Amino acid sequence: MGNSLYPPKPFSLWEKEVYAKAADVLIVGAGITGLATACSLLTKKPGLRVKIVDSTIAPAGASTRNAGFACFGTIGELLDDMQNRSEQEVWGLVEQRWEGLKLLTSLIPPAQLFYEQKGGGEVFLEDEPWEKACDYIPVANRFMKEITGQDEVFQKDTVNGLKTIRCSVEGMLHSGHMIELLEQRALVMGAGIRRGYAVTHVEAGAVEVAGIGKLHADKIVLATNGYTRLLDDQLPIDPARGYVLVTTPQKSRPWEGTFHYDRGYVYFRSLNHNRLLIGGCRNLDPKTEATTQTGINPVVKNGVLNLLKDALLPEWDGGIEQEWTGIMGFGPDKLPVIEEVKPGVLLAAGLSGMGVALGSLIGRKVADKILGSRTVSV
Ligand SMILES: Cc1cc2nc3c(=O)[nH]c(=O)nc-3n(C[C@H](O)[C@H](O)[C@H](O)COP(=O)(O)OP(=O)(O)OC[C@H]3O[C@@H](n4cnc5c(N)ncnc54)[C@H](O)[C@@H]3O)c2cc1C
Structure with a gap:
């Protein structure tokens, strides 16, 4: 395989002086979390040296392999979540998803995301969960009014002969365009994106890339989602x-x-x-x-x-x-994790089945954690 184009070879002198130059922040993972983190970091501090590495040449994780729902949780799902968490916590997460979507559509214009708020619904084939969900509609509508400002978000209906609770604010988008545009935005803002770089080890201040060697950075962000345990089995994703x-x-x-x-x-x-x-x-x-x-x-x-x-x-x-x-x-209890797991190494992962909505907000939170919550100019 000596002459093959893949895997990458150790750097030449020229490559070393450019590609291996130490970064301020090195992000592992170019899905929505990693890209949104780069955009938030560079919005807060233009000129910051931000590098994103990803093992895949074509996306492999979730960000371009999902269903493209811009959703927040249905009543049936939220009631199920309340088996393990308080009602306030569950609605707190719905609010974060709503905020995350607003942030995403402020980074990328909705038309370019093919974002459409057509509304949606939750279908019920069994009587008991349907009745429980219907009983909860007034409470859910109060919470949704507080979060979205809109009245009667959830309503009973019948669609194609099936019992349905409609949700007026759900939307859909094109996940491929979302990631391509986020990537373009991160590049234009000054991030370096390297694909085909598989990180095999992480320590304070450096990551080891297969076939290449060490890349150094002051801060490292692991936006590695479902693959996180392949890097460290102790991490909680x-x-x-x-x-x-x-x-x-x-x-x-x-x-x-x-x-x-x-x-x-x-x-x-x-x-x-x-x-x-x-x-x-x-x-x-x-x-x-x-x-x-x-x-x-x-x-x-x-x-x-x-x-x-x-x-x-x-x-x-x-x-x-x-x-x-x-x-x-x-993450534990389906909650995303933003946590320092080694000195200077932040884990930002565990967006469960709602990363389209949550990803941009997680990116901003990571940037706040790294740079502080105020915008810094260079
Ligand atoms: C089938 C399916 C349907 C879904 N439907 C929806 C939906 O409709 N709406 C919604 O909101 N969410 C949905 N989700 C969830 C959503 O897609 C995820 O929450 C979100 O994409 C997570 O983004 P991420 O950037 O954290 O992770 P990812 O997109 O998985 O990105 C992680 C990146 O890290 C890279 N990586 C990992 N380990 C390494 C390493 N060691 N070295 C280098 N690179 C590495 C991977 O190559 C990958 O590109 C769905 C997910 C799936 C799988």
């Missing part, structure tokens, strides 16, 4: 694989907007050309899905197929245009 399927174009478009089922474990949304994107069902085999490996689990896929055929899209002709998996990262 668990991987979880997510499955997504896109149908072939159908004769009509029965679902318009973003929808959820079963406490958020299943999610589906409309796509152009009458296609439906659906993902989830990892809860059918959680042990196998706690992995960083790609690959499709037949138990999970069958769960999705059965739901489509039996309930959501009975007219479906069975055509699948595309399917893929991505890797999420979960």
